[in-house]
Amino acid sequence: AQRVTQPEKLLSVFKGAPVELKCNYSYSGSPELFWYVQYSRQRLQLLLRHISRESIKGFTADLNKGETSFHLKKPFAQEEDSAMYYCALRGTGFQKLVFGTGTRLLVSP
Amino acid sequence: DVKVTQSSRYLVKRTGEKVFLECVQDMDHENMFWYRQDPGLGLRLIYFSYDVKMKEKGDIPEGYSVSREKKERFSLILESASTNQTSMYLCASSLSGEVEAFFGQGTRLTVV
Numbered sequence: 001a002q003r004v005t006q007p008e009k010l011l012s013v014f015k016g017a018p019v020e021l022k023c024n025y026s027y028s029g030s031p032e033l034f035w036y037v038q039y040s041r042q043r044l045q046l047l048l049r050h051i052s053r054e055s056i057k058g059f060t061a062d063l064n065k066g067e068t069s070f071h072l073k074k075p076f077a078q079e080e081d082s083a084m085y086y087c088a089l090r091g092t093g094f095q096k097l098v099f100g101t102g103t104r105l106l107v108s109p
Numbered sequence: 110d111v112k113v114t115q116s117s118r119y120l121v122k123r124t125g126e127k128v129f130l131e132c133v134q135d136m137d138h139e140n141m142f143w144y145r146q147d148p149g150l151g152l153r154l155i156y157f158s159y160d161v162k163m164k165e166k167g168d169i170p171e172g173y174s175v176s177r178e179k180k181e182r183f184s185l186i187l188e189s190a191s192t193n194q195t196s197m198y199l200c201a202s203s204l205s206g207e208v209e210a211f212f213g214q215g216t217r218l219t220v221v
Contacts, residue, residue, distance in 0.1 A: 006151075034208065043113075043213065043215065044199065045211075046209045046210070049208055049209075086151060086152065095157070095159055096140075096157050096167065097154075099144075099152035100151055101149060101151035102151045
């Protein structure tokens with residue numbers, strides 16, 4: 001079975017502080033992992049995917065197969081990072097995404 | 110720019126009504142999805158379709174059905190709406206084999 005766990009419902013930090021949003025997954029094969037973000041009153045959109053190993057808006061995420069984790073990190077949070085973040089998994093050969101329960105990031109000035 | 114458009118932003122329906130939620134995408138995507146988004150539960154897949162007239166159940170299909178008569182349109186049907194179907198409904202589409210899913214703006218359905 002495919003499962004994504006985001007243990008934190010809310011993460012509150014001050015501007016300039018480091019941020020780590022946790023994501024753990026359960027899947028027996030080789031998954032593809034993603035982070036999606038939803039800013040206030042905007043539609044859900046892709047932030048980054050593990051296969052591209054890129055940094056988007058200062059965020060990075062490394063797939064750790066040993067720990068089955070895909071945590072999202074940013075060294076210095078900005079107020080505009082406040083949003084709902086969802087970790088998602090796609091299994092090999094599958095077309096559908098399985099989402100975690102989401103973490104709301106609140107960055108205060 | 111990929112556009113996924115859901116026909117309504119807000120809907121209020123009565124218990125027992127038959128409800129149709131419509132979704133249209135303009136990028137010739139093979140895959141289309143319906144999710145519901147609830148606080149603390151995240152996004153849960155209701156149904157998805159990978160081709161015209163093809164459909165597969167997601168994780169929570171009970172009380173819902175879908176229709177995909179044309180490639181660009183994917184309809185979610187609540188046969189007899191109930192209050193526990195009050196939720197935000199998100200439609201998404203993707204190209205077959207591609208990883209990125211594009212989402213609509215959502216329909217907030219309230220069943221009273």
